[in-house]
Amino acid sequence: xxxxxxxxxxxxxxxxxxxxxxxxxxxxxxxxxxxxxxxxxxxxxxxxxxxxxxxxxxxxxxxxxxxxxxxxxxxxxxxxxxxxxxxxxxxxxxxxxxxxxxxxxxxxxxxxxxxxxxxxxxxxxxxxxxxxxxxxxxxxxxxxxxxxxxxxxxxxxxxxxxxxxxxxxxxxxxxxxxxxxxxxxxxxxxxxxxxxxxxxxxxxxxxxxxxxxxxxxxxxxxxxxxxxxxxxxxxxxxxxxxxxxxxxxxxxxxxxxxxxxxxxxxxxxxxxxxxxxxxxxxxxxxxxxxxxxxxxxxxxxxxxxxxxxxxxxxxxxxxxxxxxxxx
Ligand code: NAD
Ligand code: LMR
Numbered sequence: 569x570x571x572x573x574x575x576x577x578x579x580x581x582x583x584x585x586x587x588x589x590x591x592x593x594x595x596x597x598x599x600x601x602x603x604x605x606x607x608x609x610x611x612x613x614x615x616x617x618x619x620x621x622x623x624x625x626x627x628x629x630x631x632x633x634x635x636x637x638x639x640x641x642x643x644x645x646x647x648x649x650x651x652x653x654x655x656x657x658x659x660x661x662x663x664x665x666x667x668x669x670x671x672x673x674x675x676x677x678x679x680x681x682x683x684x685x686x687x688x689x690x691x692x693x694x695x696x697x698x699x700x701x702x703x704x705x706x707x708x709x710x711x712x713x714x715x716x717x718x719x720x721x722x723x724x725x726x727x728x729x730x731x732x733x734x735x736x737x738x739x740x741x742x743x744x745x746x747x748x749x750x751x752x753x754x755x756x757x758x759x760x761x762x763x764x765x766x767x768x769x770x771x772x773x774x775x776x777x778x779x780x781x782x783x784x785x786x787x788x789x790x791x792x793x794x795x796x797x798x799x800x801x802x803x804x805x806x807x808x809x810x811x812x813x814x815x816x817x818x819x820x821x822x823x824x825x826x827x828x829x830x831x832x833x834x835x836x837x838x839x840x841x842x843x844x845x846x847x848x849x850x851x852x853x854x855x856x857x858x859x860x861x862x863x864x865x866x867x868x869x870x871x872x873x874x875x876x877x878x879x880x881x882x883x884x885x886x887x888x889x890x891x892x893x894x895x
């Protein structure tokens with residue numbers, strides 16, 4: 569099992585690479601970035617875990633060597649937000665970065681599972697899909713937008729109301745996309761159920777939807793969430809690897825191309841969106857099936873969903889257009 573981290577020297581890339589280096593399920597870890605990979609790789613190479621590590625820069629065909637025969641490609645490459653920016657403001661720069669890395673995946677590891685972290689996820693995943701289609705290697709079951717940080721935040725923020733010692737024991741589906749009002753936490757479907765007082769629901773929902781802004785503001789110009797994202801990105805990657813290796817019943821929300829995955833058509837029809845984050849059952853071929861929990865949302869959540877659909881459609885279209893009619 570070989571994983572590549574593209575953007576490995578960055579704020580997310582470094583701690584994510586650390587967690588992956590320590591992961592006993594990996595045989596090989598390859599680090600790719602346009603800067604600093606020799607240092608990051610040398611440092612991580614002293615960790616006494618099984619994964620063999622190597623690092624590459626663009627020179628000397630480094631991208632080919634980094635991606636060659638990878639099973640999993642994780643992409644946290646691209647610029648992060650500063651206060652006052654939306655994730656969509658990152659599109660101009662990150663769209664091209666993601667497209668370039670997806671072309672490398674198509675060329676050097678066409679069967680890899682691709683996990684996209686780079687923002688705006690609502691648009692970068694459609695960019696990835698269209699690029700893979702153009703390269704003739706698109707398998708929708710192998711392309712996943714990482715929205716796990718929204719789930720992690722929902723688990724964490726609800727803990728003050730549940731009193732549960734381990735926040736991750738409360739499973740809260742968070743669906744839709746990954747920006748502001750496109751993020752829809754479905755607290756009514758939490759398992760075990762949680763009782764959220766009516767006067768606390770708006771604030772809790774808003775905190776999950778705008779949790780990213782909270783960190784951007786606190787970092788005051790030094791970037792956005794990196795450490796919590798590395799945790800979330802690792803959690804999703806580890807679950808995928810376990811599922812690929814045969815572990816059953818692994819479910820985690822992810823932003824996927826609905827018409828291409830089992831169970832997705834019904835959700836696409838209901839939401840009017842071809843890309844949507846929903847609970848995904850992971851298996852040896854990636855997305856084994858998706859679960860349509862949209863009809864189970866309560867009236868409060870259905871209103872949030874309506875707003876999410878509108879925002880998402882524009883973001884999706886923008887990503888598709890970028891590949892079909894390049895600027
Ligand atoms: P960062 O600037 O610290 O790191 C980005 C890294 O990408 C840098 O090391 C840079 O050299 C590298 N890079 C740039 N172009 C590259 C290319 N063509 N090939 C390879 N590497 C390249 O940023 P960060 O804080 O790590 O955030 C990275 C991205 O992740 C941002 O777009 C951010 O918005 C996004 N993000 C997503 C989530 C999520 O929930 N999906 C959460 C947090 C951040
Ligand atoms: C997050 O949710 O923390 C990330 O998407 C980064 C951001 O820009 O908020």
